[in-house]
Amino acid sequence: MQNIQIVLPPGLPADVCTEIAKRACYCDTSIAGCRYLKEERTLKVGCNEGSDIAGLESKLQRLIAKMKSQRLAVQPRTLASRAGGAKAFAGDMFGALCRNGEVTKEGIGVVARRGEFFELLRALDRFFERLSRQHFLSSVADYSVLIPSEWLRRAGYFASFPHSLTFATHLCEDYDRLEAFAERHKGGRALKFEAIEELTTPEFCLSPAVCYHTYGVLMGHRLPDADQGLKACTAVGRCFRYESKNITDLERLWEFTMREIVFVGERERVLDARKRIMDLIWRFVELFDLKGEVATASDPFFATDFNSLRFFQLSNELKFELQLPVDEEKSIACASFNYHETFFGSRFDIKTASGEYAHTACAAFGLERFAYACLVQLGATRTWECLEQADREFFGTSAGG
Amino acid sequence: MVDEIRSAVITIVREEGHVDGELALDADLYYEVGVESTRTISILVALEERFGITIDDSEFVKSRSVNSLADLVRRGRP
Numbered sequence: 001m002q003n004i005q006i007v008l009p010p011g012l013p014a015d016v017c018t019e020i021a022k023r024a025c026y027c028d029t030s031i032a033g034c035r036y037l038k039e040e041r042t043l044k045v046g047c048n049e050g051s052d053i054a055g056l057e058s059k060l061q062r063l064i065a066k067m068k069s070q071r072l073a074v075q076p077r078t079l080a081s082r083a084g085g086a087k088a089f090a091g092d093m094f095g096a097l098c099r100n101g102e103v104t105k106e107g108i109g110v111v112a113r114r115g116e117f118f119e120l121l122r123a124l125d126r127f128f129e130r131l132s133r134q135h136f137l138s139s140v141a142d143y144s145v146l147i148p149s150e151w152l153r154r155a156g157y158f159a160s161f162p163h164s165l166t167f168a169t170h171l172c173e174d175y176d177r178l179e180a181f182a183e184r185h186k187g188g189r190a191l192k193f194e195a196i197e198e199l200t201t202p203e204f205c206l207s208p209a210v211c212y213h214t215y216g217v218l219m220g221h222r223l224p225d226a227d228q229g230l231k232a233c234t235a236v237g238r239c240f241r242y243e244s245k246n247i248t249d250l251e252r253l254w255e256f257t258m259r260e261i262v263f264v265g266e267r268e269r270v271l272d273a274r275k276r277i278m279d280l281i282w283r284f285v286e287l288f289d290l291k292g293e294v295a296t297a298s299d300p301f302f303a304t305d306f307n308s309l310r311f312f313q314l315s316n317e318l319k320f321e322l323q324l325p326v327d328e329e330k331s332i333a334c335a336s337f338n339y340h341e342t343f344f345g346s347r348f349d350i351k352t353a354s355g356e357y358a359h360t361a362c363a364a365f366g367l368e369r370f371a372y373a374c375l376v377q378l379g380a381t382r383t384w385e386c387l388e389q390a391d392r393e394f395f396g397t398s399a400g401g
Numbered sequence: 402m403v404d405e406i407r408s409a410v411i412t413i414v415r416e417e418g419h420v421d422g423e424l425a426l427d428a429d430l431y432y433e434v435g436v437e438s439t440r441t442i443s444i445l446v447a448l449e450e451r452f453g454i455t456i457d458d459s460e461f462v463k464s465r466s467v468n469s470l471a472d473l474v475r476r477g478r479p
Contacts, residue, residue: 074458160439305439312438315462342432357432 001032004045004053006060009068013075014038015298016310020067023303025245026163027059033245066303074314077296080282084291086377089327093376094249109247109254113368116380120371123387125236125259128365130395131280132261136232136273143213145238146204151216154347157208160301160309164241166254167202206240210260211362213237215348222351223265223358230265230273236367250372251332257367264345266352267359271339274361278337280394281322281363287393288386290324290377297321297333316341324373334370337363407471409451414467417443426467444470454478 008017021036021043030051035044043064047056090096097103102117113121132138146168152158158165171178177198184192193199207213214233223231236259243252263273278294285292297319298310313319319338323331338361344350345357352358374383391397407426414420418436430436436444445461448454448470454477464473 156437308439308442311458312441312462315458343438346432346435359432 002047002049002051002053004043004047004057004060006043006045006057006064008036008041008043008064010041012041012068015076016067017041017043019300019306019310020064022246022300023063023067023163023306024060027063028056030056031245063303067306074311076314077317079294079296079320081293082286082291084377085289086291089325090376090379091327093326093372097250097375103250105249109243109252111250111253111255111368117371117375120375120380120383121257121367123384124365124367124370125257127284127387127390127394128259128261129234129236131277132232132234134395135276135280136234136261136263138232138234138261141214141217141233141235143207143210143217143235143237145207145240147207147212148216149202149205151212151219151348152205152208155212155215155344156347157212160299160305161208161241163244163302164208164300166206166208166240166242168204168206169199169202171198172200206255207237208241209239209364210235210237210258211262211360211364214260214262214264215344215350215360218264218350219348220350222355223353225353227265227353228269229352230263230269232261232263232273234259234261236260250368251326251330253368256369259365259367261363263361264350264358266354267341270359270361274337274339274363277363278320281335281337284390284394285322285324287390288374288378288383290374292322292324292331292334292373294320294322294337297336324370324377326373326376332369332373333366334373335363335365337361406452406474407467410448410467410471410474413444413447413451414470417447424467428467429465430467431465448474452478 008020017036021034024034024043024045025031030048032046032048034046037044043060045060094103097117098105100115102113102115104112104114106112129140133140171181181198213235236257238255239258240255243254246252247254261277263270282294296314296317298313299319301309318340319336321333322335324334325331340360342357342359344360350358378386411424414430414436415424418430418440420434420436424434428434431438445456449456452474454474456473456477460473464470
């Protein structure tokens, strides 16, 4: 293993430095990992022996130049924070879950969930779904893990998040190619492609988020008067974001489970719904006595658009994240509360009853992260007790009642 | 002078915001005109360079139409 150290330009906000470190892993396949050393204001990049160091440095410098914010004044703003009741964080929770057989690593960023951990994911999801139905009268949907590439194109996903994409493709309908492929793999030989032409251009991708399905399904619709300016939809689904070397057990998976509540309608009603769901979730955090904070944030855009989109999201407070610490130094975003103005309304031609483009917002819950943070801070017994307490306080009954 | 400023703002919004069609002076650039949020900083930087002023970020994000940007520029000029 070789190391490259690059001192970052002075004055960069901490969130930008962290994002640069995450994005660095996508610069070259020879990069094995990257960390941002806060004290030294340095990017420490590990790469495989024999790597082209000059070439790597050039790519990293171009990445840094793109992501260097021109508007340093805009920084994340904390709306609420609490110290929580946990005296210490449980160490190696992932290892413990694996040893108990509750989580099995199937590959990098892909896990099987079983036993009590799986039950916890289901219970958390039931809670969020119930919250959505009772407080926002949400309709419930079930979407495929495949999403039309055309919908992601409309959403601007290819331009803003190319590094996160996972494509669904298949071999072309071509007798000769299929026969050659089968021949190549006889005797249990490893998967090998000879040319990209063997594969079709993907008409579908694996969903990076649940809400895109909602916009796609509503495409071309005008909300009826009966919705009174707000339509709420909820769904849970498996989501896929390629995280390269940033994958970290349950904290950052390639495939994860997301519950979303999507709000579509008039500006004031959509913003009010976002505020209400944030207040409800913060009450949930208080009830669990979790350590955490809600702060403005920006999405993990690719380098090209990062600068402008971070500025736009932070300045307009379009995105809030619930960050829950999992050790003394690290927090993970377990939920986000996003307002998109009319971005999706215009891209997907969704209109309000008055014929104007609809405003949209969504609340997204990363279930594995949420469960993991609760277990690390509270342990299993206390987490289950808190969930029952939350069911009583929010719904007046126990789970499922 | 005000009209001169407004004309320059229109030119910048059209060029940097990639606006080809109608550009109503009081329309919200982002959710009525359809300027992409990826163009925000380009517009901001171009305004600062063209008029030789420094624009406060939080004021800029509140000024979302040609007219309000022109007012912002006018207030920022010595």
